[in-house]
Amino acid sequence: MIYQQLVNGLMLGASYALVAIGYTLIFGVLNLLYFAQGEVFMVGAFVGLYLVLYAGAGIYGAIFGAMIICGLIGAVAVFVAVRPVRKDRPLAPLISTIGLTIILQNLAVYIFGGQQMAFPETIEQRLYQLGPVTISSAQLVILGIAIALMVLLWLFIERTKMGRAIRATAENHETAALLGVDVNRIVLITFIIGSGIAGVAGVLDGIKNSNISPFMGLAAAVKGLIVMLLGGLGNVPGAMIAGLMLGMIEILSAAYIGTTQRDFFSFSILILILLWRPTGLFGTRVAEER
Amino acid sequence: MFDGLLDGYTQSILIFAGINVIAAYSFFAPFKTGQVSIGQAGSMAVGAYASATLTRKFGLPFLVALPAGGVLAGIVGVVIGFPALRIKGIYLLLLTLGFSEIVEVIVLSWDYIGGAQGFRQIPFNPHTLDYVLVLIIAIVVFFGRLERSSLGRAMDSIHQDEIAAEVMGIDVVRIKLVAFGLGAMIAGIAGALYAHQATYIDSTTFNVMTSVEILTFVVVGGGSTYWGPLAGAAGLSLLPELLRSLRDWLELVPVAWTNFFPVNRIYDFLYGFLDFENAKRLIVYGIILIAMMIVRPDGLLTRDSMPRWRAVRRKLAHA
Numbered sequence: 001m002i003y004q005q006l007v008n009g010l011m012l013g014a015s016y017a018l019v020a021i022g023y024t025l026i027f028g029v030l031n032l033l034y035f036a037q038g039e040v041f042m043v044g045a046f047v048g049l050y051l052v053l054y055a056g057a058g059i060y061g062a063i064f065g066a067m068i069i070c071g072l073i074g075a076v077a078v079f080v081a082v083r084p085v086r087k088d089r090p091l092a093p094l095i096s097t098i099g100l101t102i103i104l105q106n107l108a109v110y111i112f113g114g115q116q117m118a119f120p121e122t123i124e125q126r127l128y129q130l131g132p133v134t135i136s137s138a139q140l141v142i143l144g145i146a147i148a149l150m151v152l153l154w155l156f157i158e159r160t161k162m163g164r165a166i167r168a169t170a171e172n173h174e175t176a177a178l179l180g181v182d183v184n185r186i187v188l189i190t191f192i193i194g195s196g197i198a199g200v201a202g203v204l205d206g207i208k209n210s211n212i213s214p215f216m217g218l219a220a221a222v223k224g225l226i227v228m229l230l231g232g233l234g235n236v237p238g239a240m241i242a243g244l245m246l247g248m249i250e251i252l253s254a255a256y257i258g259t260t261q262r263d264f265f266s267f268s269i270l271i272l273i274l275l276w277r278p279t280g281l282f283g284t285r286v287a288e289e290r
Numbered sequence: 291m292f293d294g295l296l297d298g299y300t301q302s303i304l305i306f307a308g309i310n311v312i313a314a315y316s317f318f319a320p321f322k323t324g325q326v327s328i329g330q331a332g333s334m335a336v337g338a339y340a341s342a343t344l345t346r347k348f349g350l351p352f353l354v355a356l357p358a359g360g361v362l363a364g365i366v367g368v369v370i371g372f373p374a375l376r377i378k379g380i381y382l383l384l385l386t387l388g389f390s391e392i393v394e395v396i397v398l399s400w401d402y403i404g405g406a407q408g409f410r411q412i413p414f415n416p417h418t419l420d421y422v423l424v425l426i427i428a429i430v431v432f433f434g435r436l437e438r439s440s441l442g443r444a445m446d447s448i449h450q451d452e453i454a455a456e457v458m459g460i461d462v463v464r465i466k467l468v469a470f471g472l473g474a475m476i477a478g479i480a481g482a483l484y485a486h487q488a489t490y491i492d493s494t495t496f497n498v499m500t501s502v503e504i505l506t507f508v509v510v511g512g513g514s515t516y517w518g519p520l521a522g523a524a525g526l527s528l529l530p531e532l533l534r535s536l537r538d539w540l541e542l543v544p545v546a547w548t549n550f551f552p553v554n555r556i557y558d559f560l561y562g563f564l565d566f567e568n569a570k571r572l573i574v575y576g577i578i579l580i581a582m583m584i585v586r587p588d589g590l591l592t593r594d595s596m597p598r599w600r601a602v603r604r605k606l607a608h609a
Contacts, residue, residue, distance in 0.1 A: 031380075033380050033383065033384075080580060081580050081583075084584045085583045085584055085587070086583070086584075086587045089583075089587045089588075090379075091326065091509075091587075092583045092587045093583070095505070095506075095509050095579060095583055096579065096580045096583035098502055098505070098506075098579065099506075099575075099576040099578075099579030099580040099583070100576065100580065101502075101576070102499075102502065102506075102572050102573070102575055102576035102579065103572075103573050103576030103577060103580075105572075106568075106569040106570070106572040106573045106576070107569075107573060109568075109569040110569040110570060110573065114569075218497075218498060218499070222387065222391060222498065225384060225387070226388075229384060233380075258399075261395075261399065263391065263394075263395045264392065264395045264396075264399075267388045267391045267392045267395065268392070270384065270385075270387075270388040271373075271385060271388045271389070271392070274373075274377060274381055274384060274385045274388070275373050275376070275377075275385075278377060278381050
């Protein structure tokens with residue numbers, strides 16, 4: 001039983017981690033709480049659904065399409081809500097991206113309607129018995145994609161030139177610019193990557209829960225924020241581990257204490273972290289006034 | 291007061307616009323000291339549920355339950371405000387968000403106040419419009435006086451630079467706490483008014499999007515002057531109603547002009563869009579929010595725009 005719950009926790013945690021990675025990347029380079037991340041996640045799920053329903057795409061096609069479209073949304077966000085906004089007002093980009101959040105959510109309500117929509121089965125349902133744990137083929141695929149994506153991203157951040165430029169920008173804009181990093185371009189790329197990952201997470205979530213709605217983004221956004229904070233602002237590996245942790249905590253508390261108390265636990269963690277360890281469990285990568 | 295003058299529809303629109311104005315001031319109070327909260331919906335929920343419990347379960351009159359709900363929300367606000375003093379910026383934002391989510395979870399799992407079914411059959415208060423008007427006038431006068439008082443100037447200085455304010459001998463901790471509690475109290479009052487107008491509330495009535503809407507009101511209206519929240523909340527709440535009347539104008543366009551291909555589609559789209567039900571209204575809010583941040587990041591009304599009016603008035607008086 002406990003092993004089964006741990007697998008479920010891993011599944012939930014993987015999607016939290018993917019959303020939080022986007023948050024933490026963007027927070028790293030801009031010190032901006034990019035609220036629209038949850039809505040990008042929701043749009044990703046809908047893009048995946050429509051690709052499966054109307055373009056006959058398989059799961060990989062849906063994921064790839066969602067990644068591209070959401071990456072584009074990230075780029076649009078930069079050009080519409082980040083670059084034109086005045087830099088001398090710290091609140092301005094936060095509020096303009098909140099505006100983007102409102103637009104995305106309600107555009108989805110307007111286009112797709114306010115109800116839940118069923119996400120069709122794209123993976124042949126097969127059950128595997130691994131010792132005490134039963135795991136379905138869909139779960140294996142989701143977990144595999146999520147983990148592969150995280151590993152790739154980690155390699156990208158730590159091992160490539162672009163990744164180094166992102167880390168340099170996160171540390172200090174001016175210094176990075178002086179050393180020849182095109183900060184504007186890095187910001188754009190970070191938004192595209194973060195949004196693309198959120199789009200993938202949306203499709204995976206749609207497959208996992210087999211239904212999606214325009215309001216799924218808000219919950220994902222809030223959970224992603226908790227994970228980002230838990231892992232330390234701007235800390236990508238931290239967000240990955242913290243996402244898996246939060247998923248485990250939620251599933252275990254839902255299984256052994258009660259489903260309504262599940263969210264209570266996550267928000268209590270948020271507040272406790274804020275009060276006692278605002279740098280998160282693994283330390284922040286950004287210098288931020290507290 | 292307005293029974294003979296306004297029909298029920300107009301009254302309810304004015305009432306909800308008025309509640310939005312009050313809620314906007316609940317954001318404005320802590321914002322005056324530089325504290326940005328997206329947990330005002332949580333305080334609204336505390337006030338709404340507390341007052342509804344008092345009227346529905348204990349049979350107390352609304353006139354008692356309204357301030358009681360406000361005071362309770364204020365106390366909860368101060369309790370939240372204490373730890374909030376230590377943190378600012380993004381961290382404070384997240385703390386207030388967490389607070390409002392925790393309120394939501396508690397409401398959802400507490401069966402005495404309705405739980406997941408929501409709180410039903412809250413006694414309807416027939417005089418909400420009068421209450422709203424009186425409260426708005428009181429709040430605007432209060433913040434107007436505050437702006438010119440030493441306390442208000444102390445708040446502004448904390449907003450500008452907290453360390454400098456402290457060096458000047460301002461009790462930063464106390465003033466920030468007062469501002470936070472005051473905001474929570476006003477939010478509680480707004481929530482109580484809402485509960486006794488809608489007569490039904492549940493855990494999703496006051497959610498994160500409510501808080502975000504409240505923030506929008508102040509940002510659009512202008513957060514640096516006390517007229518800003520009033521202008522933003524009233525303007526954005528009444529805007530859909532005004533735009534809806536654009537439909538009447540569209541109907542005046544002769545059919546012969548619009549019954550061929552590209553134009554009829556555009557006409558139908560515009561006509562359909564202008565009914566401004568919730569999703570479309572919020573899309574327009576979002577666009578306004580982004581446009582405001584690009585064009586006028588301090589809001590429609592700023593301190594600079596206020597004295598100019600006063601100068602005009604003075605000129606008129608002398609002419």
